[in-house]
Amino acid sequence: MYNSKITGVGKYLPENIVTNADLEKIMETSDEWIQERTGIKERRHIVKGDGNSTSVMGIKAARIAIARAGLEPKEIDFILFATLSPDYYFPGSGVLVQEALDIPNCPAMDIRMQCSGFVYAVATADQFIKTGMYQNILVIGSEYHSGGLDMTTRGRNISVIFGDGAGAVVMSRTTNPSEGILSSHLYSQGKYAEELSLIGPNTGRWVPEIMALNDPEDISYYPYMNGQFVFKNAVVRFAEVIQEGLEKTGWNSEQIGLLIPHQANLRIAQFVQKKFRLREDQVYNNIQRYGNTTAASIPIALTEAWEEGKVTEGSKIVLAAFGSGFTWGSVMIQW
Numbered sequence: 001m002y003n004s005k006i007t008g009v010g011k012y013l014p015e016n017i018v019t020n021a022d023l024e025k026i027m028e029t030s031d032e033w034i035q036e037r038t039g040i041k042e043r044r045h046i047v048k049g050d051g052n053s054t055s056v057m058g059i060k061a062a063r064i065a066i067a068r069a070g071l072e073p074k075e076i077d078f079i080l081f082a083t084l085s086p087d088y089y090f091p092g093s094g095v096l097v098q099e100a101l102d103i104p105n106c107p108a109m110d111i112r113m114q115c116s117g118f119v120y121a122v123a124t125a126d127q128f129i130k131t132g133m134y135q136n137i138l139v140i141g142s143e144y145h146s147g148g149l150d151m152t153t154r155g156r157n158i159s160v161i162f163g164d165g166a167g168a169v170v171m172s173r174t175t176n177p178s179e180g181i182l183s184s185h186l187y188s189q190g191k192y193a194e195e196l197s198l199i200g201p202n203t204g205r206w207v208p209e210i211m212a213l214n215d216p217e218d219i220s221y222y223p224y225m226n227g228q229f230v231f232k233n234a235v236v237r238f239a240e241v242i243q244e245g246l247e248k249t250g251w252n253s254e255q256i257g258l259l260i261p262h263q264a265n266l267r268i269a270q271f272v273q274k275k276f277r278l279r280e281d282q283v284y285n286n287i288q289r290y291g292n293t294t295a296a297s298i299p300i301a302l303t304e305a306w307e308e309g310k311v312t313e314g315s316k317i318v319l320a321a322f323g324s325g326f327t328w329g330s331v332m333i334q335w
Contacts, residue, residue, distance in 0.1 A: 001130075001175070001177060002129055002130050002173050002174070002175060003130065003173075003174050003175070003176065003177050003179065003180045004125065004137075004171045004172065004173065004174065004180050004181050005171065005172060005174045005179055005180030005333075005335075006169045006170070006180070006181075006302075006333065006335075007069040007070070007071075007136075007170050007172045008065040008067070008069025008071070008170035009064075009065050009068060009167070009168070009170075009302055009303040010060075010062060010063065010064025010065035010066075010067075010168045010169075010303055011061050011064070011166065011167045011168070011299065011300045011304065012057045012060035012064075012165065012167075013044045013164075013166075013290065014044045014045060014046045014047070014050065014057070014164050015044075015050070016044060016045050016047045016050070017042050017043075017044060018043050018044070018146075018163075019041065020034045020035070020040070020041060020160070023156075023160055026151055026152070027151065027152055027153040027155075027156045027160075028156065029153075029160060034160050037265075037267070038265050038267070039265065039266020039267060039285075039287055040266070040288060040292075041289065042288075042289055042290075042291075043162070043163030043164075043289075043290055043291030044164050044165055044290060044291075045146035045163065045164055046144055046146055046147065048147075052144070052164075053087050053144060054083055054085050054086055054087050054093050054142045054143065054144045054166075055081075055086075055096040055097055056100075057142050057164070057165065057166035057296075058081060058093065058097055058140040058142035058166045058168065059096075059100045059101065060166065061140065061142070061166040061167050061168040061303075062097060062101065062140055062168040063101075064168070065138070065168040065170050065303075066138065066170055068170075069170035071136060071170065073101040073102065073103055074103055075136050076101070076103055076138045076170070077106065077107075077134035077136050077137060078106065078107050078108075078125070078134045078137045079094045079097055079103075079107070079109070079138045080108075080121040080137060080139045081093045081108065081109070081110045081111065081121075081140045081142070082111045082112075082113065082117030082118045082120065082121040082139070082140065082141045082295040083111075083117065083140075083142050083294075083295050083296075084117065084143065084198075084294055084295065084324070085143050085144045085145060085294075086110060086112075092109070092110030093110060093142070094108030094109055094110050094140075095108045097140065109124075111124065111295075113295070113325065114196075114294055114295065114323045114324035114325060114327065115262050115264060115294045115297075115321055115322065115323020115324060116186075116295075116321040116323045116327040116328055117141060117294065117295030117321075117323075118139070118141040118167070118262075118296070118299055118319075119184070119186070119262075119298065119320070119321045119330065119331055121139045121141070121295075122169070122171070122184065122331050123181075123184035123186055123331060125137040125139050125171045126181040126184060126331075129171060129172070129173050135173045136170060136171070136172045137170070138168065138169075138170055139168065139169050139171060139299075140166065140167070140299075141166065141167050141293075141294075141296040141297070141298065141299045141300075142165070142166035142296050143162075143165065143166070143294050143295055143296045145162035145163065145164055145293070145294070146162070146164050148198075148221075148222070148223070149162060149222070149223070150219065150222040154219070155219075155222055157227060158222075158224075160291075161265075161291055161292045162223075162291055162292050162293070163290045163291030163293050164293065165290055165293045165296045165300055166296050166300070167296050167298070167299025167300040167301075167303055168299055169302070178334060179334050179335075181332070181333055182248075182249050182332045182333065182334055183245055183249055183332045184329065184332070185241050185244045185245055185330050185331075186327075186329040187241065187327065187328050187329060188325050188327045188328075189325070189326045189327075190325065190326075192229075192325075192326045193324075193325060193326075194224070195225070195226040195229050195230060195326070196230050196323065196324040196326070197223070197224055197324060198221070198222070198224065199220055199224070200220030200221050201220075201221065205220070231265065233322070234264060234265075234268050234322040235268055235272065237322045237326070238261065238268065238272045238322055239272060239275050239276075241320060241322075241328055241330040242272070242276065242318060242320050242330050245320075245330040245331070245332040246332075248332065249316075249332045251316060251332070253278060255316050256276075256278065256282050256316055256318055257282070257311070257312075257314075257315035257316045257317060257335075258283070258284055258305060258310055258311060258315060258316075258317050259273070259276075259278060259282060259283045259318045259320065260283075260284045260305065260318070260319050261283070261285075261298075261319075261321070262294075262297050262298055262322065262323065263286060263287035263290065263291075263292055263298075263300075263301060264287075264292050264297075265287070265292070266285060266288065268322075269283060269285050269287075281310075284304070284305045284310065285301070286301050286304055294323065298319050298321060302317075302319070312335065313335055314334070315334075316332075316333070316334060316335075317332075317333040317334075318330060318331070318332055318333070319331040319333070
């Protein structure tokens with residue numbers, strides 16, 4: 001019987017820092033307004049011409065994770081790439097990583113589960129390793145949001161939230177059943193799909209149709225979020241799926257070494273922290289510095305926490321996410 005464990009972590013953030021004060025110059029908003037509602041102080045944005053893209057950032061994070069796992073790229077058997085912002089409509093970004101890392105014929109799969117993408121990818125990799133099909137799997141979460149945001153007052157409710165970046169982990173085979181990924185729990189609720197979405201262009205309304213209308217009021221190609229509705233659902237689902245993980249593993253909240261939630265909104269994380277009566281040192285948040293990087297947020301935060309010595313051998317780590325779909329999930333890890 002095999003189990004899977006995380007053996008290497010890595011992250012990459014663009015160098016360009018965009019503060020709340022910077023946003024005040026291009027839209028009607030304020031540092032106080034943004035921090036009060038989201039907790040965000042700054043985020044990273046790609047600058048056109050800096051050489052970055054969704055896959056390029058993922059590759060940079062992946063190289064670090066692979067090196068920290070003590071592997072060479074050629075030892076990666078499978079690539080899972082979680083993103084809502086792939087380089088191209090098709091093909092997926094995973095194959096671009098495979099080519100850049102020069103791994104001959106390595107299978108690559110994109111996972112399009114938005115904010116829950118990394119949790120879904122880890123759960124998927126875990127199953128491939130447990131069945132014995134693969135030994136070392138590279139899991140990447142990477143997002144390039146800034147180029148597709150409405151950076152005007154009209155779009156401020158969403159555009160102030162999102163940032164760019166990438167995180168990656170290497171998951172490897174272990175024969176120790178008491179270490180690594182102990183359980184994962186995944187859910188979706190499609191009836192709320194359009195409450196957090198980007199619906200145009202789509203197969204029901206292709207680009208030529210949008211261009212032919214030439215409608216300046218058409219904003220379907222920008223993200224939409226029913227903020228309050230999403231928040232109310234997120235705090236409930238976060239709590240449910242974390243509780244399920246605790247019951248499955250037999251842990252209690254006092255035993256959690258670190259909860260790393262998807263960095264959607266600092267207020268959501270604080271609500272969950274209060275719900276489980278967790279201390280400040282039991283929850284890791286970095287949304288203040290990077291904003292919401294959707295599928296990249298958990299691996300970025302996990303890498304930072306590891307680099308800061310907050311994730312050590314024997315730690316009980318909980319990953320949890322909620323996002324568009326609606327989708328949500330948790331992963332319980334004995335480090």
